Amino acid sequence: MKVLAFSDLHMARNRAADLVAASADADLVIGAGDYCNMRQGLDEAMQMLSGVSAPLVLIPGNAESAEDLGKAVPEGVHVLHGTGMTVDGLRLFGLGYGVPPTPFGDWSCDLTEGEAAELLARCGGADILISHSPPKGHGDVTSQGMAVGSVAVRNAIERIQPRFTFCGHIHDSWGYRGSIGRTRIANLGPKVNWFEVAV
Template sequence: MRILAFSDLHRDRETAAQIVAASANADVLVGAGDFAMRGLGLADTLDVLSDVAAPLVVVSGNHDNSAELSAACEAAPMLHYLDGDTVSFGGVTFYGIGREIPFQKDAPWSESRSEDAARMMLRSCPEDAILVSHAPPYGVLDHQADGRCGGSQALRELLGERPPRLHLCGHIHHCAGQKSQLGATRIFNLGPSLTWIEF
């Protein structure tokens, strides 16, 4: 399977158009959240991305309005919004969980989820799925510019207990474009670029 993945477009229509142009060469696309900016402008990127040539799996970021994102995906046949559920293509299962985990940004537009809520939701993540989240796991590809960790303990625990096949995330811009591995799981902090992953 050939996956084209990205995150944190933040209303960048030019990169969205590049993704659409490249989508003919992908089996599946993954967008790991933050299509909007501070709760505004979701349509700037979603209207472009609705023309992808392969299925696009998306989760919401903390800058997105999750209800608006879900509705936009319902109206676009190639877009598949995940939040605590799965979708499968070519025998490969994708599981998605969106928003910032845990709460960090005290702003009215920022959507977050507690670690406990994430733990409850992640119970339904199948083994060997491709895990798509906006937040990275704690201590892996989550270091802010000042050295603080901004990832999720719940995601880190899942990687230790029921390792997914891949973990695709974003959110922490300082680590965008980097990859790592925890146990058997390859982890990608995607960022607003075109990341190709084959397996």
């Protein structure tokens, strides 16, 4: 299966246009959160992605709530947050929000490590884990050199061992590629990222 994945669109119209154009060649499109800015403009962001021509699965970032995203997505788009689904035999599980809580204030949708661990415990297995926040120590380094990823996400990866974990959130680490055990980790960023996933 040819998977197109991205994160942190943040209302970038030209980036959205690139993703929509690329989606014509995709079997599945995955968004790993942060489509708008500070919980503003989500409807507009979804309109920018409305031309995606492949099945579209999204998780919320810390810039939008799961409830707001569920209301804003076009018909047929799937939103995962502490939930999973199967697309053409490919098992997906999604966890949105910032983990651990960000310093950004009341607008940011965040989870504690404990809250994230509870939601991730629902996942018995997945081929792709989609997490807005990266796992601790992988794709999580800020411009100040701090590793601010999630311990709960890392623990879940070690337990589940999905084939891929897609994340975003930490802009300074966009483009990171690494691995935990057999799991390939990708901090995506708002660009066209291609992955071949056998079903």
